[in-house]
Amino acid sequence: MGWLATVKILSGGDIVTIPSKSSNTVWHHATVTRQRRAELNHHQSILLWFTGLSGAGKSTLAHALEERLYQMGYHTFVLDGDNVRHGLCGDLGFSNEARIENIRRIGEIAKLFVEAGVIVLTAFISPFRADRQKARNLVGEDFVEIYCNCPLSVCEDRDVKGLYRRAKAGEIKEFTGISSPYEEPEHPELVIDTTKSLDECVDQILTYLVQRGVYERKS
Amino acid sequence: MGWLATVKILSGGDIVTIPSKSSNTVWHHATVTRQRRAELNHHQSILLWFTGLSGAGKSTLAHALEERLYQMGYHTFVLDGDNVRHGLCGDLGFSNEARIENIRRIGEIAKLFVEAGVIVLTAFISPFRADRQKARNLVGEDFVEIYCNCPLSVCEDRDVKGLYRRAKAGEIKEFTGISSPYEEPEHPELVIDTTKSLDECVDQILTYLVQRGVYERKS
Numbered sequence: 001m002g003w004l005a006t007v008k009i010l011s012g013g014d015i016v017t018i019p020s021k022s023s024n025t026v027w028h029h030a031t032v033t034r035q036r037r038a039e040l041n042h043h044q045s046i047l048l049w050f051t052g053l054s055g056a057g058k059s060t061l062a063h064a065l066e067e068r069l070y071q072m073g074y075h076t077f078v079l080d081g082d083n084v085r086h087g088l089c090g091d092l093g094f095s096n097e098a099r100i101e102n103i104r105r106i107g108e109i110a111k112l113f114v115e116a117g118v119i120v121l122t123a124f125i126s127p128f129r130a131d132r133q134k135a136r137n138l139v140g141e142d143f144v145e146i147y148c149n150c151p152l153s154v155c156e157d158r159d160v161k162g163l164y165r166r167a168k169a170g171e172i173k174e175f176t177g178i179s180s181p182y183e184e185p186e187h188p189e190l191v192i193d194t195t196k197s198l199d200e201c202v203d204q205i206l207t208y209l210v211q212r213g214v215y216e217r218k219s
Numbered sequence: 220m221g222w223l224a225t226v227k228i229l230s231g232g233d234i235v236t237i238p239s240k241s242s243n244t245v246w247h248h249a250t251v252t253r254q255r256r257a258e259l260n261h262h263q264s265i266l267l268w269f270t271g272l273s274g275a276g277k278s279t280l281a282h283a284l285e286e287r288l289y290q291m292g293y294h295t296f297v298l299d300g301d302n303v304r305h306g307l308c309g310d311l312g313f314s315n316e317a318r319i320e321n322i323r324r325i326g327e328i329a330k331l332f333v334e335a336g337v338i339v340l341t342a343f344i345s346p347f348r349a350d351r352q353k354a355r356n357l358v359g360e361d362f363v364e365i366y367c368n369c370p371l372s373v374c375e376d377r378d379v380k381g382l383y384r385r386a387k388a389g390e391i392k393e394f395t396g397i398s399s400p401y402e403e404p405e406h407p408e409l410v411i412d413t414t415k416s417l418d419e420c421v422d423q424i425l426t427y428l429v430q431r432g433v434y435e436r437k438s
Contacts, residue, residue: 029278029279029282030282030297030301031282031285031286031289032282032285032286032289032295032297036289037294040289040292040294041294059248060248063248063249063250063251066250066251067250067251070250070251070255070256070259073259075256075259075260075294075335075336076251077331077334077335078249078251079331082249083331083334084331087327087330087331088324088327088328088331091320101310105307105324108306108307109307109328109331111306112296112298112302112303112306112307112328113332113335115296115302116294116296116332116337117294118335118337
């Protein structure tokens with residue numbers, strides 16, 4: 001019969017350690033908690049949710065911040081269109097329902113990464129307040145909304161991917177800022193003026209993370 | 220205009236560093252690669268895909284292995300029914316299509332965790348070869364199939380969750396091993412006899428991980 005014969009699940013307990021009758025082994029269930037991961041990593045985990053217009057610099061800022069955090073020994077991961085839209089959300093189109101489901105899944109993955117002890121940075125336009133609120137409700141107090149504030153005219157001038165030109169030519173329908181609204185955050189944890197230098201933007205977020213105690217190991 | 224004005228994307232390059240004309244800042248895109256994460260963690264990442272009957276000990280073994288890896292300083296995460304079925308896959312039912320989509324999403328999340336430098340352990344019955352093969356195709360050489368081999372009679376005797384009793388009473392339809400097939404892996408990387416002690420099972424996987432070089436930092 002072996003080691004599972006003596007299993008009992010203790011209600012609400014993270015750690016279940018029951019000596020087996022048939023060997024010296026014990027049974028474990030999810031003993032590696034978020035707090036223990038923080039002790040291993042020497043930092044807390046958190047979700048930094050970047051939102052803003054296309055071209056506002058969400059992904060660039062997230063990756064620059066990640067590079068700085070990495071150099072300081074922090075465990076991070078960026079979720080953006082590159083690794084999510086074509087992977088986990090590759091089955092989703094661009095309808096309202098698909099957009100909502102897209103954000104829901106990103107929130108769920110982010111929650112798993114936070115549980116895994118990782119500082120996770122998400123970089124999606126996420127233009128609607130209701131969608132962002134759902135992600136916030138899902139993740140709870142670890143949700144940090146970072147509004148990458150950049151005038152539409154600047155984003156249009158940058159037009160890194162040529163999307164604004166195509167949207168204005170009618171080639172892309174429901175493009176945020178052109179033919180679909182961007183709803184500014186009402187109470188974001190951070191507003192970053194991304195017309196400033198990248199270093200200034202990164203420093204502003206790092207300062208916030210210090211204030212939040214992400215760097216400190218809770219004991 | 221600021222720091223995005225001078226962006227160029229180099230084809231195939233992980234690191235793009237272009238001095239901005241308007242400041243001393245540079246532009247980064249995904250500079251924290253999987254290899255650099257391995258250097259930070261002092262170990263490689265990999266996906267350990269546990270498969271087997273309900274009650275075969277997949278989740279117990281995964282958590283016990285995670286505990287041992289944690290104690291050795293490794294960064295891990297277990298994906299199982301507890302944190303996936305009610306979260307990311309909470310919208311899925313139990314039809315054939317839902318089952319396939321469930322496994323696809325687990326594969327996609329696991330791939331993200333591997334990219335993030337984490338040793339990820341998945342514990343799902345995943346009874347069909349075709350589904351597991353899809354996950355393998357998605358993740359590539361990092362996919363390690365671990366067959367938790369345990370006679371059906373033993374699983375029925377254990378019946379930790381009372382599911383076999385309910386399945387045999389007709390209360391659960393298409394229950395693997397009772398009213399739905401379990402397709403044994405044909406070429407799994409590991410077969411674990413989970414009637415043995417938990418410690419023996421964990422040791423067998425640790426030995427494999429040493430052989431795979433997961434513990435060594437590639438330079």
